[in-house]
Amino acid sequence: MKVWLIGAYGIVSTTAMVGGKALEKNIIDKVGLVSELPFFSGIDKYAPLSFEFGGHDVRPMDNAYAASLDHWEQNRHFERHILEEVRDYLEGVKAAKGTALNCGSGIEELGKIETLEQEGLTLREIADRLTEDMKKFADDETVVINTASTEPVPKYSEEYHGSIDGFERMLDDDAKEYATASMLYAYAALKLGLPYGNFTPSVGSNIPALKQLAIEKKVPHAGNDGKTGETLVKTTLAPMFLYRNLEVIGWMSYNILGDLDGKVLSHRDNKESKVVSKDKVLEKVLGYSPYSITEINYFPSLVDNKTAFDFIHFKGFLGTKMKFYFIWDAIDAIVAAPLILDIARFLLVAKKKGLYGVIKELSFFFKSPMETDIVNTHQQFEMLKEWFSGLL
Incomplete structure (x- = not known):
């Protein structure tokens, strides 16, 4: 399967890449992967432990290996030989230039970022570029996961966010003050029919317009904010x-x-x-x-x-x-990275089983799950097990 990562050069994404490829090579065991528990036996039929990675990022780095090495030198968060054994693959993963639209002062302070808005593109042009990048990478077994930095709470507009027609109008009106990067990434994924998971507290697909789009395109999506610590x-x-x-x-x-x-x-x-x-x-x-x-x-x-x-x-x-x-x-990346692979696998299963809209049964992975108020970990896990067993 293929995984497109928003924030591809971040420590969670790069650790997920290292782990995913290391699993393929049998360099590491499967500790930390929820989807490899006995309760989810049979998932390999729909979503095997075989991954190709791509993504967007706003940081100008050479490739995923350079980003992984930078994080490793600061954290030493796993054995160095694991990184070197997947180096050749990571060197071939180069993130497309992304957007940081309305991502807040925390991102602006970083300074060294390269974004699509710096090219003077309109909102529609930014959305089209993100969509085109994903389309070039994607196939029928591709999932998009957002691991980018947390955005501020967006400025909400019923006119623009309340329906997909309104969202399209926002793009055409170039109403940038009402758009955020996570919305645009979610829009691009759902428009292409790609399952989308939001591992961040950012709004992502959690507005009426994008929930409507997911149903119209018959795409499963889930979020928000990975529950890791x-x-x-x-x-x-x-x-x-x-x-x-x-x-x-x-x-x-x-x-x-x-x-x-x-x-x-x-x-x-x-x-x-x-x-x-x-x-x-x-x-x-x-x-x-x-x-x-x-x-x-x-x-x-x-x-x-x-x-x-x-x-x-x-x-x-x-x-x-x-x-x-x-x-x-x-180590946050160590507890978070396997969940990226888990969420991608479960979303692909959902797609292959014809499910679409918000997959609330994946709430086990999130602090603020959509379409449910159940945050009790025990209840969430039972929901996940029952949901999966009912699919097979």
Whole structure:
């Protein structure tokens, strides 16, 4: 199968590429791949562990190997020999120039980016270029996954975002203030009939116009915001309090991270949608809103090592107040990259089985899943298992 990655030179995308090709060569085992659990036996028939990669990026780098090596030198996040054994392939993966339209001050501060809008293209021309790039790469077994940096919350317009006719009019009107990069990438993918997964908190396909387009084109899509670390623990642990009828009084989450992700999220406009995505899960799991603090701060020396400190204040029998603490400390790309491959495989299965529109059963992979309020990890996993078993 083929995977087109938005943000192809980022650490999550490049780690997914390294892992995908290493799996093909039997250099590594399948630890971390949800789709390789026994519950999903038979997935190889529809989506084998054989990958070709391409993508868009706004960073001017030579190829995916150069990007992978840059990330590796900063993080040492896997054994170097793995990278070298897939080097020849990665050197042949060159990202097409992308767009960073309305991606916020965090991206603007990077400086060294090359975008389609810098060429003076109209909104329609940008969308057409993105579509043409994907079309050149794609075949009937191609999936598009967005792993780009988090965008600010977009300026919403019912006129432009409420229907596909309105979205097309936005492109023709060159109404750039209402468009974002993630919308344009999602539009290009869905227009071509390519399944689309949004691993970011950015809006992506989560507007009425693009949901309508997905149904018209009969394309499956899913998102938003990959659930990989602190929120994964939160949505797994919070149900324990619910099941034991313990009242959560307050929950403090303090996240520190480095790398490009951390740098971008150090900007308030980029951070907003990420904080909302992480913060809303408690109410959805517990059925009420305890006092909560969610902080995300840039800590350069951590690079891709994301660390979260959580403090939970809860009340038990006889009104006694008690405390629970945990620390999550993980290399973000290592926990995220296999999920990129998982989501791509499940979306391809959905396409081959004739499913389209939002695939809410893939909510297991997301903090803010579309078309469902179920964020309880246990319930999400049962949904995924039942959905898959019903397809075979």
